[in-house]
Amino acid sequence: MPELPEVEVVRRGLADHVVGRRITQATVHDVRSVRRHLAGPADFADSLTGRAVTGAVRRGKYLWMQPDDDAVLCHLGMSGQMLIQKPAMPAQKHLKITLDLDDGMQLRFVDQRIFGGMLVSHGGAVLPAEIAHIARDPLDPDFDADEFRRRLKKRQTGVKRAILDQGLISGVGNIYADESLWRSKLHYARDTKNLRAAEVTTLLANVVDVMSEALAQGGTSFDALYVNVNGESGYFDRSLNAYGQEGLPCGRCGTPIRRDAFMNRSAYSCPLCQPKPRKGRW
DNA sequence: CAGGCTACCTGCCCGC
DNA sequence: TGCGGGCAGGTAGCCT
Numbered sequence: 001m002p003e004l005p006e007v008e009v010v011r012r013g014l015a016d017h018v019v020g021r022r023i024t025q026a027t028v029h030d031v032r033s034v035r036r037h038l039a040g041p042a043d044f045a046d047s048l049t050g051r052a053v054t055g056a057v058r059r060g061k062y063l064w065m066q067p068d069d070d071a072v073l074c075h076l077g078m079s080g081q082m083l084i085q086k087p088a089m090p091a092q093k094h095l096k097i098t099l100d101l102d103d104g105m106q107l108r109f110v111d112q113r114i115f116g117g118m119l120v121s122h123g124g125a126v127l128p129a130e131i132a133h134i135a136r137d138p139l140d141p142d143f144d145a146d147e148f149r150r151r152l153k154k155r156q157t158g159v160k161r162a163i164l165d166q167g168l169i170s171g172v173g174n175i176y177a178d179e180s181l182w183r184s185k186l187h188y189a190r191d192t193k194n195l196r197a198a199e200v201t202t203l204l205a206n207v208v209d210v211m212s213e214a215l216a217q218g219g220t221s222f223d224a225l226y227v228n229v230n231g232e233s234g235y236f237d238r239s240l241n242a243y244g245q246e247g248l249p250c251g252r253c254g255t256p257i258r259r260d261a262f263m264n265r266s267a268y269s270c271p272l273c274q275p276k277p278r279k280g281r282w
Numbered sequence: 283c284a285g286g287c288t289a290c291c292t293g294c295c296c297g298c
Numbered sequence: 299t300g301c302g303g304g305c306a307g308g309t310a311g312c313c314t
Binding site: 002 | 307308
């Protein structure tokens, strides 16, 4: 569920509550949450026991803790949560992994749908090999906007597909794709090859803006599934202009927002502000 | 490489 | 009240 702003909120929580701590014990409650740790759940737990966490880093929607040169790579999938809680707190229904910390608190990974998970990447502290294919995200100081433009221009696809491709630009999911396209007055099916340079520049700026604004508001929460490490919801959902707004008036022109089936999911757009491309025209 | 489809999961909401 | 279908902030892999 979480996109870059939500994952960054979680990373900051880990930086505050886990970095500087030592993991005294690791418990895997559901092996499916460590299925990407190929050496198995026992090795996962053994690899973490006694390790001190020295950093918490994020690229796109992935984040990892750094026990020295290694990485505990985490992805929240659609429903993953990281919670800092006292051991006395009753276990959540979908509690998957518990890391006991040397200050008496626990880091709990809760994940209803189990699309997320953790793995230990040996020597992966700088960049885990498992995510070498993930592009830098636009909030990364080393994000290369010119390279993004070059690579985008070479794509033969629709613009929303392109910005959802984590290998081209990371961190953008369905919410912020629709929101940045709405702000840019671009239809999601616009061909990347036919985008004008100014349109790409505007889009990139809007991607950065919408994710920065969402981050400042603690992320987007529609329900209790997305929360920070203290269990609190973000409130950027109040600022959404397109995503989930089917039938509601466009904030610019009043035309009802429409929902289209797209990539087995949804694409929300304003039919007037974001005109559908016609063959031969764009 | 593009893109359609499936799998991986649980839960909620709606219509019947 | 129950059941089936559709839907949900994601990713990877297989096929054409």
